[in-house]
Amino acid sequence: MPMQHPQIADLCRRDGRYAYEAYEFLFAALAHTQKVFGRAAPPVGQEPGPSHHVRGQELLEGVRGLALREFGFMARTVFRMWGVNKTDDWGEIVFTLIEAGLLSKTQQDSRADFRDVFDLDEALVREFSIRLKEDD
Numbered sequence: 001m002p003m004q005h006p007q008i009a010d011l012c013r014r015d016g017r018y019a020y021e022a023y024e025f026l027f028a029a030l031a032h033t034q035k036v037f038g039r040a041a042p043p044v045g046q047e048p049g050p051s052h053h054v055r056g057q058e059l060l061e062g063v064r065g066l067a068l069r070e071f072g073f074m075a076r077t078v079f080r081m082w083g084v085n086k087t088d089d090w091g092e093i094v095f096t097l098i099e100a101g102l103l104s105k106t107q108q109d110s111r112a113d114f115r116d117v118f119d120l121d122e123a124l125v126r127e128f129s130i131r132l133k134e135d136d
Contacts, residue, residue, distance in 0.1 A: 011100055018093055022082035026063070026093050030054065030103075033062025053106060056113025059094070060087050064123050076124040087117040 008023045033054050034040060054062070067075035084090065091114025097103040 007100055007102060008097075011096055015096065017083050018089065019082040022079075022084055022093055023097065025066075025082075026090065026097070029063040029066045030059060032066045033059050036062060036065070056091060056094070056109065057117055060090060060114065060117050063090055064118075067124060073125070076120060079120060079124070084120070086120060087114050090114055 005024070008020060011023065012018070012020045037054060037058055039054060067079070071078045079085070084093075088111070091111045094103060094114070095105075095111055098105050
């Protein structure tokens with residue numbers, strides 16, 4: 001995979017806990033979550049405001065939804081390959097990006113927002129189902 005974001009690649013070299021792809025996925029999940037909750041991303045060059053912000057638990061719902069859509073039953077395996085083993089790990093990724101100036105936060109946001117929100121095995125494996133369209 002070509003490294004499209006040099007700052008993220010640098011973060012991965014300095015802190016090897018998570019794969020580069022986890023950071024990229026987080027950005028995709030953020031956009032997905034903003035769309036789901038009706039909070040469009042700010043225009044390029046504009047600082048995000050309250051109408052763009054998603055809370056940690058909302059973001060985790062977006063992460064789960066996008067992972068199931070993109071990876072299906074393999075979502076849990078993909079997360080493990082990336083070093084993501086619990087919802088707290090997504091919080092660490094988010095706050096690493098905040099500290100690098102690549103994401104923003106409000107005064108109310110904290111790592112605790114991501115702590116033990118749900119069990120990834122439960123959310124990505126046991127609750128996984130394939131929905132077939134019924135023919136009319």
